[in-house]
Amino acid sequence: MTEGAGVCDGDLPEDLTATEAGMWQAFRNGSEYDLRSGDAAVDDPHGGVPWGPDRSVRARIVAWLLLDGPHALAGRVSSLKLTGVRITGTLDLAGGTIVPYVELMGCRFEREVLLPEARFTTVRLVDCSVPRLEAARVQTEGDLHLPRCRFHNGARLTDAHIGTDLLLNQAVVYRDRRGRSITADGLTVGQDLQAEMLESHGELSLRSATVGVSLSLRGARLTNPYGRLALNAPQLTVERSLYLTPAGVGNPLLTSGTTPARGTRVQRFECRGGIRLDDGRFGDAVDLEQALFSLEDDQELSLRRIQTPELRFLGEGPERGKVVLSGGRIVTLVDRWTSWPVPGNLHMGGFTYENLVPQDAFPLARRLEWVSAATAEYNPEPYERLATVLRNSGEDEDAREVLLAKQRRRRETLPLAAKLWGYAQDWTVAYGYRPGRAAVWMAVLWAATSLAFSHASHPPVNKDGHPAWNPSLLALDLLLPVIDLGQAGQWQLSGGWQWLSAVVILLGWILATTIAAGATRLLRRG
Numbered sequence: 109m110t111e112g113a114g115v116c117d118g119d120l121p122e123d124l125t126a127t128e129a130g131m132w133q134a135f136r137n138g139s140e141y142d143l144r145s146g147d148a149a150v151d152d153p154h155g156g157v158p159w160g161p162d163r164s165v166r167a168r169i170v171a172w173l174l175l176d177g178p179h180a181l182a183g184r185v186s187s188l189k190l191t192g193v194r195i196t197g198t199l200d201l202a203g204g205t206i207v208p209y210v211e212l213m214g215c216r217f218e219r220e221v222l223l224p225e226a227r228f229t230t231v232r233l234v235d236c237s238v239p240r241l242e243a244a245r246v247q248t249e250g251d252l253h254l255p256r257c258r259f260h261n262g263a264r265l266t267d268a269h270i271g272t273d274l275l276l277n278q279a280v281v282y283r284d285r286r287g288r289s290i291t292a293d294g295l296t297v298g299q300d301l302q303a304e305m306l307e308s309h310g311e312l313s314l315r316s317a318t319v320g321v322s323l324s325l326r327g328a329r330l331t332n333p334y335g336r337l338a339l340n341a342p343q344l345t346v347e348r349s350l351y352l353t354p355a356g357v358g359n360p361l362l363t364s365g366t367t368p369a370r371g372t373r374v375q376r377f378e379c380r381g382g383i384r385l386d387d388g389r390f391g392d393a394v395d396l397e398q399a400l401f402s403l404e405d406d407q408e409l410s411l412r413r414i415q416t417p418e419l420r421f422l423g424e425g426p427e428r429g430k431v432v433l434s435g436g437r438i439v440t441l442v443d444r445w446t447s448w449p450v451p452g453n454l455h456m457g458g459f460t461y462e463n464l465v466p467q468d469a470f471p472l473a474r475r476l477e478w479v480s481a482a483t484a485e486y487n488p489e490p491y492e493r494l495a496t497v498l499r500n501s502g503e504d505e506d507a508r509e510v511l512l513a514k515q516r517r518r519r520e521t522l523p524l525a526a527k528l529w530g531y532a533q534d535w536t537v538a539y540g541y542r543p544g545r546a547a548v549w550m551a552v553l554w555a556a557t558s559l560a561f562s563h564a565s566h567p568p569v570n571k572d573g574h575p576a577w578n579p580s581l582l583a584l585d586l587l588l589p590v591i592d593l594g595q596a597g598q599w600q601l602s603g604g605w606q607w608l609s610a611v612v613i614l615l616g617w618i619l620a621t622t623i624a625a626g627a628t629r630l631l632r633r634g
Contacts, residue, residue, distance in 0.1 A: 144192035167197035276303040283310025314341035327355025327375040338381025382407035390416035403429025451481035557583035587616040
């Protein structure tokens, strides 16, 4: 009979195979059509055991059911629920509107699945073997579930619009001819995008994607030996959190959204290739707890200009490649010193944060190494940012140490004369950040000079009206260049004593100048 004639009235088309006729009746009944044999090895959709005609239906019959299928039986809701079925040919639903509920479990597709610009309510492909998924601009009112599926030539979800959740848990996706595993640029997900324990071979592209709640890549393994980026997601918007954290092995759905319980065997997030999250916006946090990054020398973990209230930088520090935080704006940075790369591989120009919450021991010396590692050439900004954060948290002494380190780093860029003057300020008053040192130098110099002058020959300049000889007052008068204690200029010092008085005057000027410079710096900081 002609395809479509009488179908809506429930007539069974004449050219259907027995297997397809069974699927047809199950569709009208809204029941599951299960063709599994009961042998796990045979029923594995990803295994090598062939499935014959008794487990096969044509893709065009599946499309016929979904696009123009018969009415449901009385009291039933039509739906396509296939388990353990082989779909031959290309399933083409491009541009169609599919009203029935679709759930395919443990199925094999002989050729690619074409869903561009199709409209669904909810679609569930679970543990299916799919050569390729083409679903650009697909729209669903509810979920799109693709857990445990294997896509042998990639999946395309460009500009797709998922009404609620997109699930890719435990999916395995191999690259297409362009080297991409999943192409989902411009994707919009109404609620969660879960790709926990995803295995991606190629570039996972989420450029300008938007996720309404959270994006979870817990326990995922991303690798791309064919290009520089394993995760390419600039301008990604996630209303809550991005998780690149461990997942519990064995039952990741129970641990989704929570930290695996103590004692649970976990699989860490692992990325072999570059990550690009430039210009990302994350409403709650970016969490890199225990994440492992394996980078080549020309690859980066790039977080340029990201904005998020909290960055949990708690992964394992990459041995190669670069970590780039330039221009990022963070409220709270949670980190540990072992998570950062070696000096020269960290870039933080314009990176701002308001609070530091170090995990484990993170001594100030390590924090200064962290700042130094991010500034191949002298740049005061990272030092001043760190000092401000420490001071705001009440750690004034550490803040002064950071600013002192900044001055010492700056000194190395100065010409020789300015460098020598810098050393003088450092030795005397530590650039004003250790004012107590000035009093010590003054006391030592005064005591030594007083003792020396007590042995000096000191005929008066004027025999009448001169003050009583006092070597201690003379030493203090010479040390304090702007104060006249009535001793300097009253005595005739000759030979070595005259040279000693000149040296004391010079040291007094240097010490007074460095004290004034330090006091000015302290007042400016205040």
